[in-house]
Amino acid sequence: MKQIAVIGAGTMGNGIAHVFAQHGAGVALIDVDERQLERALQTVRGNMDRQIKKQTLTEADRDAALARIRPTTALDAVDGAELVVEAASEDAAVKFDLFHRLDEAASASALLASNTSSISITEIAAQTRRPDKVIGMHFMNPVPVIQLVEVIRGLATSDATTTRVMETARALGKTPVEVNDYPGFVSNRVLMPMINEAVYCVMEGVAQPEAVDTVMKLGMNHPLGPLALADLIGLDVCLAILEVLHRGLGDDKYRPCPLLRKMVAAGRLGRKRGRGFYDYTK
Numbered sequence: 319m320k321q322i323a324v325i326g327a328g329t330m331g332n333g334i335a336h337v338f339a340q341h342g343a344g345v346a347l348i349d350v351d352e353r354q355l356e357r358a359l360q361t362v363r364g365n366m367d368r369q370i371k372k373q374t375l376t377e378a379d380r381d382a383a384l385a386r387i388r389p390t391t392a393l394d395a396v397d398g399a400e401l402v403v404e405a406a407s408e409d410a411a412v413k414f415d416l417f418h419r420l421d422e423a424a425s426a427s428a429l430l431a432s433n434t435s436s437i438s439i440t441e442i443a444a445q446t447r448r449p450d451k452v453i454g455m456h457f458m459n460p461v462p463v464i465q466l467v468e469v470i471r472g473l474a475t476s477d478a479t480t481t482r483v484m485e486t487a488r489a490l491g492k493t494p495v496e497v498n499d500y501p502g503f504v505s506n507r508v509l510m511p512m513i514n515e516a517v518y519c520v521m522e523g524v525a526q527p528e529a530v531d532t533v534m535k536l537g538m539n540h541p542l543g544p545l546a547l548a549d550l551i552g553l554d555v556c557l558a559i560l561e562v563l564h565r566g567l568g569d570d571k572y573r574p575c576p577l578l579r580k581m582v583a584a585g586r587l588g589r590k591r592g593r594g595f596y597d598y599t600k
Contacts, residue, residue: 319343319486323399323424325416327351327358327389329590330433331405333461336362337490339383340375340462346388346395355389362387365462396424401486403455405433408558413437414445421446429479431455435506435555436562439472439499449474453483456503457492459551467492472499501566506559509547513556514575516544520595521577527595545595549588557582 320343324335327349335347335358349355363384369375388395396402402424406412413432420430430452432442443452454470467487471480480496487494497504516530525533531543548556557579563572581587581594588594 319400321399323396323402326405327354332358332361336462339386341490344386394423401429403431410437417442417445436502436559439470443472450476451479453479465493467494468505469494469496470503502563510559513544513548517575517578549594553587554582
């Protein structure tokens with residue numbers, strides 16, 4: 319695909335724009351906040367500079383990729399895109415409204431993908447007149463580094479849409495895995511209960527965050543402990559996903575830990591706010 323639109327210039331959105339632009343696609347990067355767009359371009363440049371230091375990218379390739387990213391606040395910039403990837407906040411109402419508007423603004427042949435980590439693709443697709451062309455394309459953070467893309471089929475998603483998105487993910491150097499539309503899909507249905515249980519260990523005084531993470535890193539060979547990973551994902555995002563799992567599956571094993579709720583209420587959301595289970599202000 320040569321023309322892409324990415325909705326949302328936050329952590330996931332700028333990473334998605336990065337990988338598409340690096341692999342030759344023109345990218346309309348759309349956000350309502352001009353300052354967020356400026357920060358996104360700075361982040362992409364910084365990440366590409368790190369690639370240059372690792373000798374996986376040249377300066378000429380970086381400059382060409384950056385030139386392919388067009389930041390804008392206009393949603394109608396999706397017109398002409400072959401694929402639109404939504405990476406807005408993990409809020410069902412926000413996504414439903416966006417997909418209703420995208421259905422109006424995008425060309426009739428465009429595929430509409432959501433980077434949602436837990437919200438039903440079937441419900442998102444129902445906001446459009448093209449449910450067969452709506453799919454989940456769940457990239458992992460950090461997008462330029464993590465190889466996996468979870469490709470989620472809604473109830474009406476066509477074989478043609480799925481095949482094209484799987485091929486697109488492979489063209490980005492990613493490994494796509496096809497899954498069906500259930501709360502949390504595969505990645506977060508397995509990951510979030512582990513993170514939640516780690517939070518319970520802290521709340522109940524079983525161990526300090528550093529001890530919990532050390533056990534999982536050294537004992538289970540995880541590259542990052544569950545609490546450090548929660549800080550990286552964002553504690554508010556973890557809470558939102560657990561709420562979807564608890565509501566969608568009706569099982570109390572997905573009930574968010576009260577300490578997680580308390581930390582989110584206090585604004586301790588992890589790395590993006592400087593404080594979560596760990597202090598990042600230093």
